[in-house]
Amino acid sequence: MPVTITMPALSPTMESGTLAKWLVKEGDEISSGDVIAEIETDKATMEVEAVDEGTIGKILVEAGTADVAVNAPIALLLEEGEDASALEGMTAASPAAAPAADAAPAKEAAAPEVSVAAGPAPTAADGNRIFSSPLARRLAKMNDLDLAKVTGTGPRGRIVKRDIDAAIEAGTAKAGAPAAAEAPKAAAAPAAAPAPAAGPSDAQVLKLFEEGSYELVPHDGMRKTIAKRLTEAKQTIPHFYVSVDCKLDDLLALRGQLNASAPRKDDKPTFKLSVNDMVIKALALALRDVPDANVSWTSDNMVKHKHVDVGVAVSIEGGLITPIIRRAEEKALSTISNEMKDMGKRAKERKLKPEEYQGGTTAVSNMGMMGVKSFSAVVNPPHSTILAVGAGEKRPIIEGDEIKVATMMTVTLSTDHRTVDGALGAELLKAFKGYIENPMSMLV
Amino acid sequence: MAQTEFDVIVVGSGPGGYVTAIRSSQLGLKTAIVEKNELGGICLNWGCIPTKALLRSAEIFHFMKNAKDYGLSADNVSFDLQKVVERSRGVSKQLNSGVGFLMKKNKVTVIKGTAVLEGKGALTVSGDDAGTYKAKHIILATGARPRVLPGLEPDGQLIWTYFNALKPDIMPKSLLVVGSGAIGIEFASFFNTMGADVTVVEMMPKILPVEDDEISAMARKSLEKQGIKILTEAKVTSVKKGGNNVEATIEKKGGKTEVFKADRIISAVGVQGNIENLGLEKLGIKTDRGCIVIDEFGRTNVEGIYAIGDVAGPPMLAHKAEHEGTICVEKIAGLHPHPMDKSKIPGCTYCHPQVSSVGLTEQACKAKGLDVRVGRFPFIANGKAIALGEPEGMIKTIFDKKTGQLLGAHMIGAEVTELIQGFIVAMGLETTEEELMETIFPHPTLSEMMPESVRDAYGRVIQT
Numbered sequence: 001m002p003v004t005i006t007m008p009a010l011s012p013t014m015e016s017g018t019l020a021k022w023l024v025k026e027g028d029e030i031s032s033g034d035v036i037a038e039i040e041t042d043k044a045t046m047e048v049e050a051v052d053e054g055t056i057g058k059i060l061v062e063a064g065t066a067d068v069a070v071n072a073p074i075a076l077l078l079e080e081g082e083d084a085s086a087l088e089g090m091t092a093a094s095p096a097a098a099p100a101a102d103a104a105p106a107k108e109a110a111a112p113e114v115s116v117a118a119g120p121a122p123t124a125a126d127g128n129r130i131f132s133s134p135l136a137r138r139l140a141k142m143n144d145l146d147l148a149k150v151t152g153t154g155p156r157g158r159i160v161k162r163d164i165d166a167a168i169e170a171g172t173a174k175a176g177a178p179a180a181a182e183a184p185k186a187a188a189a190p191a192a193a194p195a196p197a198a199g200p201s202d203a204q205v206l207k208l209f210e211e212g213s214y215e216l217v218p219h220d221g222m223r224k225t226i227a228k229r230l231t232e233a234k235q236t237i238p239h240f241y242v243s244v245d246c247k248l249d250d251l252l253a254l255r256g257q258l259n260a261s262a263p264r265k266d267d268k269p270t271f272k273l274s275v276n277d278m279v280i281k282a283l284a285l286a287l288r289d290v291p292d293a294n295v296s297w298t299s300d301n302m303v304k305h306k307h308v309d310v311g312v313a314v315s316i317e318g319g320l321i322t323p324i325i326r327r328a329e330e331k332a333l334s335t336i337s338n339e340m341k342d343m344g345k346r347a348k349e350r351k352l353k354p355e356e357y358q359g360g361t362t363a364v365s366n367m368g369m370m371g372v373k374s375f376s377a378v379v380n381p382p383h384s385t386i387l388a389v390g391a392g393e394k395r396p397i398i399e400g401d402e403i404k405v406a407t408m409m410t411v412t413l414s415t416d417h418r419t420v421d422g423a424l425g426a427e428l429l430k431a432f433k434g435y436i437e438n439p440m441s442m443l444v
Numbered sequence: 445m446a447q448t449e450f451d452v453i454v455v456g457s458g459p460g461g462y463v464t465a466i467r468s469s470q471l472g473l474k475t476a477i478v479e480k481n482e483l484g485g486i487c488l489n490w491g492c493i494p495t496k497a498l499l500r501s502a503e504i505f506h507f508m509k510n511a512k513d514y515g516l517s518a519d520n521v522s523f524d525l526q527k528v529v530e531r532s533r534g535v536s537k538q539l540n541s542g543v544g545f546l547m548k549k550n551k552v553t554v555i556k557g558t559a560v561l562e563g564k565g566a567l568t569v570s571g572d573d574a575g576t577y578k579a580k581h582i583i584l585a586t587g588a589r590p591r592v593l594p595g596l597e598p599d600g601q602l603i604w605t606y607f608n609a610l611k612p613d614i615m616p617k618s619l620l621v622v623g624s625g626a627i628g629i630e631f632a633s634f635f636n637t638m639g640a641d642v643t644v645v646e647m648m649p650k651i652l653p654v655e656d657d658e659i660s661a662m663a664r665k666s667l668e669k670q671g672i673k674i675l676t677e678a679k680v681t682s683v684k685k686g687g688n689n690v691e692a693t694i695e696k697k698g699g700k701t702e703v704f705k706a707d708r709i710i711s712a713v714g715v716q717g718n719i720e721n722l723g724l725e726k727l728g729i730k731t732d733r734g735c736i737v738i739d740e741f742g743r744t745n746v747e748g749i750y751a752i753g754d755v756a757g758p759p760m761l762a763h764k765a766e767h768e769g770t771i772c773v774e775k776i777a778g779l780h781p782h783p784m785d786k787s788k789i790p791g792c793t794y795c796h797p798q799v800s801s802v803g804l805t806e807q808a809c810k811a812k813g814l815d816v817r818v819g820r821f822p823f824i825a826n827g828k829a830i831a832l833g834e835p836e837g838m839i840k841t842i843f844d845k846k847t848g849q850l851l852g853a854h855m856i857g858a859e860v861t862e863l864i865q866g867f868i869v870a871m872g873l874e875t876t877e878e879e880l881m882e883t884i885f886p887h888p889t890l891s892e893m894m895p896e897s898v899r900d901a902y903g904r905v906i907q908t
Contacts, residue, residue, distance in 0.1 A: 134879050161874055
C-alpha cells in the first residue's frame with residue numbers, strides 16, 4: 001500500500017501553506033531525510049524532508065499551489081516492491097483518498113476548501129458574548145472583519161450574514177479577528193504601517209489613477225500579514241510614545257575596543273559588534289531591570305515574562321520580518337551579534353523557521369543606518385513595547401553651561417498603554433539610556 | 445349597529461388572512477376580517493388540510509393491503525368512498541370552527557360578505573353583514589383559485605378541480621391528471637392508491653417542476669412503480685366529453701398526438717390570484733400577471749392598502765401567506781420586522797413517498813454560478829427507515845463550497861415533510877456544515893439521515 005505524504009505543519013499555528021517547489025519528480029527514489037519539497041508560509045520558505053523511503057509514485061499537489069491545508073495529501077510514495085499499479089486504488093476509489101460522494105477528486109476531498117472554522121462564540125473587548133450566527137462568524141473570519149465592529153440586525157441584535165455582507169459592501173469593520181485569539185501568531189514588523197484597511201474600496205482607489213499609468217502587483221503572504229497585523233495593532237493598541245536622546249560616545253569607544261580585541265579564528269575576528277547589537281542588549285537589560293514593562297496583554301491576565309526576547313526588525317525584499325533574540329538579557333554581546341548576523345542572513349533568504357520569528361516580548365527597529373533622526377514604530381503584539389532607533393550623529397549639546405560636540409542618538413519607545421503606563425515607559429527608557437551611556441555596565 | 449370603524453380590516457380569512465388578523469389584534473390594533481365563504485379559506489376547507497385527510501385514508505388503505513409485509517393479515521380490504529370523504533370534510537369542519545373560536549378569542553370582528561374597495565380606507569361589503577366599513581389599513585388576502593386552461597374548463601362533472609376531487613361522487617376507474625405540481629401529484633397519488641388507473645400529463649420535462657432534478661426523477665420512478673403513468677413534455681390539446689367519460693387528445697414530445705380515454709380529468713394546472721371585483725382599478729392599485737404588486741412589507745402602491753398571500757404573488761403557499769401577513773401587520777404597528785426572505789420558504793408534497801425541500805436546487809445553484817458541495821444519504825442505509833418498511837428515499841444537502849452556507853435541502857421518502865424543518869431552522873439560524881455535523885441527532889430516527897447527508901457533502905459520511 002503506497003504511503004501518503006501529507007502537507008506538514010511547520011508551526012503550531014500553521015493552517016495552510018503554498019507548495020512552492022518540488023525537488024523530486026515522479027519516479028525518483030528517495031530516502032528518509034531527503035529534501036523533497038519547499039513550502040512557503042506567510043513568512044518563510046521551509047524545506048520538507050522525507051520521513052519514509054521509497055519511490056515517488058504520484059505528485060498530487062502541483063508546485064505553486066497556494067493554501068494547501070495542513071495534513072492534505074501532497075504525494076504518494078511507493079514502498080519497496082510496489083509499482084505504479086498500486087496507485088490506482090489510491091487515486092480513484094480508495095475511501096482514504098476520495099471519500100466524497102460525487103466522485104470529487106482526491107485532492108479536493110481530503111483538503112476541504114473550508115478551512116476556516118466558524119469557531120465558538122466570540123467575545124467583545126468587555127468580555128460580553130457577541131451574538132452572531134455561525135455563518136456570520138465564518139464569513140467575518142474569511143474577510144478579516146472584527147465582529148465587535150459589526151452592527152447586528154438579527155433578533156436581539158444578533159449578527160447574521162446580511163450584516164457581514166453589508167460590512168463588506170461598506171468596507172467597514174475591518175481589522176482581523178478578535179485580538180486575543182490571534183495574539184501568538186507570526187510577528188510582523190514595526191514602522192511603515194499600511195493604509196487603513198477600512199479605507200476606500202479597491203475600485204475607488206484605482207479610479208483615482210489613469211488606466212495604464214500603474215502596474216498591479218498581487219500581494220504575497222508577507223504583505224498580507226504585515227497589512228493585517230499592523231492594522232490590527234494600530235487599531236486595537238492604545239499607543240503612546242516616549243523619546244530620549246542618548247550620548248553615544250562611550251558606547252562607540254567601547255565597541256571599538258571590544259571589536260579590536262575580538263579573538264581571531266582562521267584569521268577572522270570571531271565577532272564584530274554593531275551599535276544595534278548593543279542596543280538590543282541594552283534594551284534587554286533595561287527590561288530585566290524594569291520587569292513590569294516586560295509583559296504581554298491578554299484580556300484576562302497580564303502576562304509577565306521571565307525573560308526578555310527581543311525581536312529585531314529586518315528589512316528584506318518585499319517586506320520585513322522580525323527574528324527574535326531569545327533571553328537576550330542573559331546573552332553575551334558577541335552571542336547576540338553572531339545570532340543576529342545568522343538570522344539576518346536567513347531572513348533575507350526567507351529561510352527563518354516560524355519559531356525564530358514568532359513571539360517575543362519586545363522589539364527594536366533601527367533606521368539609524370539610513371540616516372533617520374527619529375521615528376515612532378508600531379507595537380507588534382504580543383509585545384508591549386518597541387524601540388525605534390535613530391542615527392548616531394554629532395550634535396551640539398550643552399553640558400554645564402558649555403556647548404560641546406557629542407555623538408547623539410534619539411530613540412523613541414512606543415508603548416501599549418494597556419500594559420505599560422507613561423511613568424513605567426519613562427522608567428524603562430531611563431534604564432536603557434543608563435546602559436547606553438555607561439556601556440561597561442552591559443558587560444558585567 | 446355593529447362596529448364599522450377599525451384600525452385594520454383583513455379581506456379574506458385563509459391561513460394568511462386569519463393569522464394576520466390575530467397578529468394585528470395582538471399588537472393592539474382594532475381588527476376585523478371579511479370572509480364571503482368559510483373561515484379558514486381554501487387551505488383548511490378545500491386545500492392543504494382535507495387533502496391530507498384523504499391521503500391519510502389512502503395511506504392506511506395501502507398499509508392494510510400490504511399488511512402481510514409486516515406479518516399481519518387483513519382480508520377483504522375495501523373502502524367506502526363516501527365515508528373517506530366524510531372524514532375529510534369533518535376534519536375541515538373541525539378546523540373551520542377552530543378559526544371561528546380564534547377570532548372570538550382574539551377579539552377580531554368577523555364580517556360576513558363580499559368586500560369591494562370604496563376608496564382609501566373604506567370597503568363596501570355585500571352579504572350577511574352588508575355595509576360600509578372603514579379602516580386606516582386594509583389588507584387584501586383574497587387568495588387564489590384554480591387556473592383554467594382553455595378547452596379544459598372544469599365542469600364539476602367530468603372535468604374536476606380540487607374542489608370536486610375532494611368530494612368525488614364516484615371512484616373513477618381511470619383518471620387523467622393535468623399538471624404535476626403538488627396538487628396534481630397528491631391527487632394522482634390518492635386516486636392511484638384507491639385503485640384508479642391514473643395518468644399524469646405535464647408540460648415541463650419533469651414532474652414536481654420546482655423540485656431538484658434528482659428528487660423529481662426519484663419521485664417519478666417511485667410513482668411509476670406504483671402504477672401511475674406519467675407523460676412529461678406533453679399537453680392536452682382538446683377534450684371530447686362523453687356521457688360518463690372523456691376523450692382527451694394529448695400532444696406528446698415531438699408533436700405526436702394520442703387519444704386517452706378516462707372517466708374523469710383533474711385540472712391541476714396551477715392557481716391564479718383573486719384580483720377581480722375588488723375595486724383595485726378604481727384605486728389604481730398595480731397588478732402584474734394576475735397578482736397584486738407589493739413591496740417587501742406587503743404595501744401596494746396605494747397608501748393604506750396592502751396585500752399578502754397568494755393574491756400577492758408566488759410562491760402560493762399557506763406558510764408564505766402567514767409570514768407575509770405577520771410582517772405586513774407588524775410593520776403597520778410600527779415594529780421592525782425583516783422583509784420576507786423568499787429563498788428560505790419550504791415546500792412539501794404529500795404523495796407517497798413524500799417530497800420536501802427548502803432553498804436552492806442543485807440546478808439553481810449551478811445557474812447562479814455557485815460552487816457547491818453536495819451530500820446525499822439514502823433511506824436504505826437508515827435503520828429506522830428499514831424497520832418502518834420505508835427503504836425508499838434520499839436526503840440531499842447542498843452547501844456553498846467556500847463558506848459552508850447551507851444553500852438547499854431536498855428530501856424524498858417517508859415523513860420527510862416533517863423532517864425538513866430541521867434544515868429550515870438550520871438555514872434560518874445560519875448554521876454551517878460544522879454545527880450540523882456536530883449536532884447529536886437521536887437514534888433510531890429518520891432524522892439521523894440529515895447530518896449524514898451533510899457529512900457526505902464533506903466526505904465524512906459514516907453509514908454508507
